[in-house]
Amino acid sequence: MTYELKFEALAVPTRRAVFEKLRAGPASVGVLAEGLPVSRPAVSQHLKVLKDAGLVLEHREGVKRIYRLDTEGLREMRDYFDRFWDTALDAYKRSLEAKDA
């Protein structure tokens, strides 16, 4: 799975707000929509995008749908920036050494 969908999903403030609400633990759509300045269907649509991006998981509990973070997807994003960080520092070091020469 590429990062494409994940980056796009997290770029929208409202959607990222939904995502960050899940840090506190699994929650239903209704609970997630509370306090947000958009309608419940809007939250549903954001959750679909997050799910398709591999950032959240969904399962049913009775009449409710419970969403939670997908740690696998989250790990991908963390690793992306960890690697990017390392590479950037390496390139920086090399550029300094090039100036010394």
Next chain:
Amino acid sequence: MTYELKFEALAVPTRRAVFEKLRAGPASVGVLAEGLPVSRPAVSQHLKVLKDAGLVLEHREGVKRIYRLDTEGLREMRDYFDRFWDTALDAYKRSLEAKDA
């Protein structure tokens, strides 16, 4: 500085391509535009967004403008996901303990 602009900046494929090209080290606009499927002005516009987001730095060398990664901004993004990761694992542990009880 919030994450808002950074997330938005990295969400666009072409713009992220420009960003990732800078992993190899500083480069001019013309060099960055090579191989990309958009015009040079488009790359300029993307660089402005990345710069405003605090993800790249710019300085002049003669008639050229050299762009390079802003390690400070990059570090912010890395830290965001590192913390998110830790919090998510904590919440997961607590949810398991809650089930045991």
Next chain:
DNA sequence: CAATTCCGTAAGTCAATGCTTACGGAATTG
């Protein structure tokens, strides 16, 4: 089975934005 709860989907609207071409400014070169 009827009522209720919870939520996904459809359709439509409107603002945001990624892209292009055209243009002009700044720095170097002769």
Next chain:
DNA sequence: CAATTCCGTAAGCATTGACTTACGGAATTG
């Protein structure tokens, strides 16, 4: 000063997508 290189900005276009309201399906409750 003229020519060239390099690049940012303006203007316009076309697409995308975030949001709303309306609706319907699925599961629980009495």
